[in-house]
Amino acid sequence: MRTSNFHSITVRFLRLDDVPALIRLEQKCWTAEQAADGAALRRRIRRHPQLCVGAFDAKTGEALASLFMKPVLPNTVAAARRWHDCAQADAPRDDQATRSLFGISLTSVEPRASWSLIRFFWPHALRHGWRDIYLGSPIPGLARTVAKCGNVDVEGYVNERRGDLPRDPQLRYYHRRGFREVVAVRPGYFPHEQSMDYGVVLRGRIPLSRLWPLWRCVPLAWLQRMSGIIDALT
Numbered sequence: 001m002r003t004s005n006f007h008s009i010t011v012r013f014l015r016l017d018d019v020p021a022l023i024r025l026e027q028k029c030w031t032a033e034q035a036a037d038g039a040a041l042r043r044r045i046r047r048h049p050q051l052c053v054g055a056f057d058a059k060t061g062e063a064l065a066s067l068f069m070k071p072v073l074p075n076t077v078a079a080a081r082r083w084h085d086c087a088q089a090d091a092p093r094d095d096q097a098t099r100s101l102f103g104i105s106l107t108s109v110e111p112r113a114s115w116s117l118i119r120f121f122w123p124h125a126l127r128h129g130w131r132d133i134y135l136g137s138p139i140p141g142l143a144r145t146v147a148k149c150g151n152v153d154v155e156g157y158v159n160e161r162r163g164d165l166p167r168d169p170q171l172r173y174y175h176r177r178g179f180r181e182v183v184a185v186r187p188g189y190f191p192h193e194q195s196m197d198y199g200v201v202l203r204g205r206i207p208l209s210r211l212w213p214l215w216r217c218v219p220l221a222w223l224q225r226m227s228g229i230i231d232a233l234t
C-alpha cells in the first residue's frame with residue numbers, strides 16, 4: 001500500500017492525541033475485523049509509550065506508519081496459539097524479566113515510513129537492552145497457492161524459497177527486515193482471509209544487541225548517529 005503526495009517524514013514515540021490519525025491509518029490497511037479500535041490503541045500507548053512508534057507526514061500530520069510493541073517472555077510466545085494470546089497477555093511486571101519484545105502490529109502506507117520506524121527505534125532498543133522481537137506474520141500468498149495447486153502443506157509453503165528468499169510475499173518482506181527465524185506456524189492465529197487464518201511467528205534479532213553492556217554506557221545521541229548503519233546490518 002502506498003500514499004502519494006507525501007512530504008518529509010516525522011518519526012517519534014506515539015501519544016494519546018495521535019489516536020484519531022492512527023485509526024484512519026488502521027482503516028486504510030486492515031479490514032473492519034482486523035483493525036484496532038481507539039480503545040485498543042490508547043491502551044497500547046498508555047501501557048508502553050516507549051514501545052509505540054509512529055511516522056507522520058511532516059506537513060499534514062497524517063499517520064503513514066505505526067509500530068506497537070510490548071515486552072514478552074519467549075515462553076509466552078512459544079505457548080501462544082493465537083495472536084490474541086500474546087497481544088492481550090499482561091506484559092511481565094518486572095521490566096528486567098525479559099529482553100524480548102512482541103510486535104503487536106505494524107501498519108504502513110509508505111515503505112519509507114515503515115523503514116524509518118525501524119531506524120528510529122533501533123538506538124532505543126540497544127540502549128534499553130532489548131535483544132529480539134517476535135511477531136505474527138500473515139502469509140497472504142497461501143489462499144492463492146491453495147486455489148492454484150489444491151492441497152498444500154502449510155509448513156512446506158512457509159519454508160519454500162524463491163532463490164534465497166521466502167516464497168510468500170509477506171514472509172519475504174519480513175525476511176528483508178531481519179525476521180528470518182520461523183518459530184511456529186499456527187492455524188487459526190488471526191482472522192486473515194488470504195492467509196486462511198494461518199499466522200507465522202517470526203523472530204528477529206536486534207542487530208548488535210549482544211553488546212548491550214557497552215551500549216548502556218553510550219549516549220543515545222551517539223547511537224542515533226549510528227542508526228544509518230542498520231541498513232547494512234539487516
Ligand SMILES: CC(C)(COP(=O)(O)OP(=O)(O)OC[C@H]1O[C@@H](n2cnc3c(N)ncnc32)[C@H](O)[C@@H]1OP(=O)(O)O)[C@@H](O)C(=O)NCCC(=O)NCCS
Pocket residue numbers: 001002029030104105106107108109110111112114115135136137138140169170173
Ligand atoms: C505489511 C505492511 C506493513 C508493509 O508496508 P510497507 O512497508 O509500506 O510496504 P509495502 O506495502 O509497499 O510492501 C512492500 C513489499 O512487501 C510485500 N508485501 C508485504 N505485505 C504484503 C501483503 N500482505 N501481500 C502482498 N505483498 C506484501 C510486497 O511484495 C511489496 O512489494 P512491492 O514493493 O513489489 O509492492 C503494509 O502492507 C500493511 O500495513 N499491511 C496491512 C497490515 C499488515 O499485514 N501488517 C503486518 C502484520 S503485523
